[in-house]
Amino acid sequence: MTATPLLGGPTLPQRRELRTDLPGPKSRALLDRKVAAVAPGVGLSLPVFVAAAGGGVLVDVDDNVLIDLGSGIAVTTIGNSAPAVVAAVTEQVARFTHTCFMITGYASYVEVAEELNRLTPGDHVKTTALFNSGAEAVENAIKIARRHTRRPAVVAFDHGYHGRTNLTMALTAKVMPYKDGFGPFAPEVYRAPASYPLRDGLSGEQAAARAIGQIEKQVGVDNLAAVIIEPIQGEGGFVVPAPGFLATLAFWAKEHGVVFIADEIQTGFARTGDLFACEHEDVVPDLITTAKGIAGGLPLSAVTGRAEMMAAAHPGGLGGTYGGSPVACAAALAALRSYTEQDLAGRARAVEAIILDELSELRDDPRIGEIRGRGAMIGIEFVGEGGRPDPDLTTRIVAAVHAQGVVLLTCGTYGNVIRLLPPLSIPDDLLREGLAVLREAVRSV
The missing domain is CATH 3.40.640.10 (Type I PLP-dependent aspartate aminotransferase-like (Major domain))
Structure with missing residues (x-):
C-alpha cells in the first residue's frame, strides 16, 4: 500500500486498519462529551472522532484507520491536509x-x-x-x-x-x-x-x-x-x-x-x-x-x-x-x-471507471434501481417492491459498511441513495478495497 505524506506531520498508511470496534472507547468518551456540550440538532453520521486524515484515510482517536469515501461531503476533493x-x-x-x-x-x-x-x-x-x-x-x-x-x-x-x-x-x-x-x-x-x-x-x-x-x-x-x-x-x-x-x-x-x-x-x-x-x-x-x-x-x-x-x-x-x-x-x-x-478532472474520470467496474456485478440486483453519476460523484439508489424507495435497506447497508471502517454517506429525497464522494487523492487499491466492503454489505444485508 502507498502512503501519503502530511506536511509537518506523520506519514499516514493508506490501508484500512481497525484496532477496536467502532466507535472505540476514546470516541465513545468524546461522544458522551458531545451529547452534554453540543446542541442535539447537530447530528453525527458515524460516531468516531478524527485525529488525522490524508490521502484516502481518516485516523480516529482510537488509532483506527478508516477508508474515506465521503470527502467531508465533497470538500476535501484534492485530499485532506493537501501539502500545497x-x-x-x-x-x-x-x-x-x-x-x-x-x-x-x-x-x-x-x-x-x-x-x-x-x-x-x-x-x-x-x-x-x-x-x-x-x-x-x-x-x-x-x-x-x-x-x-x-x-x-x-x-x-x-x-x-x-x-x-x-x-x-x-x-x-x-x-x-x-x-x-x-x-x-x-x-x-x-x-x-x-x-x-x-x-x-x-x-x-x-x-x-x-x-x-x-x-x-x-x-x-x-x-x-x-x-x-x-x-x-x-x-x-x-x-x-x-x-x-x-x-x-x-x-x-x-x-x-x-x-x-x-x-x-x-x-x-x-x-x-x-x-x-x-x-x-x-x-x-x-x-x-x-x-x-x-x-x-x-x-x-x-x-x-x-x-x-x-x-x-x-x-x-x-x-x-x-x-x-x-x-x-x-x-x-x-x-x-x-x-x-494535476488534471484532477481526468483523475475523477479514472475514479468513475474504477467505481463502475467494482460495482458492475451489483447491477443485476433487483434492489438496486440505478447506479448513476459522473466522475467521483456516484450514487446507488435502492428500491423495494414496485420500484418504491427503500430507505430502511439503505440505512442497514450503510451501518454494515461503517462497522467495517468505511465512511459512506446517504442522500436522496427518500433517503434511499448511497453517495460515493471519494477524495481524488485516494489510491486506486484503497478505493477498490472500500468498494469491496460495500459490495459485501449489499450482498449480506
Whole structure:
C-alpha cells in the first residue's frame, strides 16, 4: 500500500486498519462529551472522532484507520491536509489572519476572483464576490438576480438542496431534516419538477417542457428573477438530468430575461470529471455558485457571473466580515492550481471507471434501481417492491459498511441513495478495497 505524506506531520498508511470496534472507547468518551456540550440538532453520521486524515484515510482517536469515501461531503476533493494547501495556509497565517476585505484589501482575494472568472464556464466578461459558505453564495446570487431583473420570484426544483439559512431552506425541497418546524420561510420562492429519468421516464426536452409550462402558468415570466438548479442534484439523490434538460431550461431563461443560476457547490472543481458539471451539457450559466472543494477544506464560497449582472448590486450590498478570508483565499489559490496543473478532472474520470467496474456485478440486483453519476460523484439508489424507495435497506447497508471502517454517506429525497464522494487523492487499491466492503454489505444485508 502507498502512503501519503502530511506536511509537518506523520506519514499516514493508506490501508484500512481497525484496532477496536467502532466507535472505540476514546470516541465513545468524546461522544458522551458531545451529547452534554453540543446542541442535539447537530447530528453525527458515524460516531468516531478524527485525529488525522490524508490521502484516502481518516485516523480516529482510537488509532483506527478508516477508508474515506465521503470527502467531508465533497470538500476535501484534492485530499485532506493537501501539502500545497497546508504550505499556503501556514505562510498566510504567519503574515496576517484578517483585515476584512471591505475595509482594507489584499491581493489573494483579487487573485481568487481572477481565477474563478477564468475557470468557470463561458468566455464572457465575469466578476466574482467571495463569501464563507454555500448557503451564503446562494443567497447572494438570488440578491444579485433580483436586483438585476427588478423581479421578485425565484424558481427552484424538486429534489433540490441549496442550504440551511432561511432563504435557502425555502429553496430546498426536502423537509426532514432541513425545514421541519423552522418556518415561515422567505416568500416568492416557487418549485418546479426536475428531470429524474429513473422515476419520470421523460427525455430532457420533455422534462424541461413540463417544468417551463408549470413556471409560466403558476409564476409568470414577467415576475421571475431567476431559476436555480444543481446540474447534478446532490442531497436530492445524485440525480443526473436527462440530456437536454439543462440546455433547454437555460435557453428558455435567456429568451425571457430570467437569470439562470447553476448551483455547483457540490459538483464544482473536477468532482464530476469536468471542472464544472455544466460543461458536460455545454451549458453556460449567467451566475454560478461554488464552495466545498474550492479551498481544500477551509470555508470559502463564491458567486461568479456576467459582469453586467454582478454590477447590479450597489457598493456595500455584497460582502461580510469574514467573506474571502485571507487564509481561505491562500488555500483556494493552492487548491485551484492543483485542479488544473494535476488534471484532477481526468483523475475523477479514472475514479468513475474504477467505481463502475467494482460495482458492475451489483447491477443485476433487483434492489438496486440505478447506479448513476459522473466522475467521483456516484450514487446507488435502492428500491423495494414496485420500484418504491427503500430507505430502511439503505440505512442497514450503510451501518454494515461503517462497522467495517468505511465512511459512506446517504442522500436522496427518500433517503434511499448511497453517495460515493471519494477524495481524488485516494489510491486506486484503497478505493477498490472500500468498494469491496460495500459490495459485501449489499450482498449480506
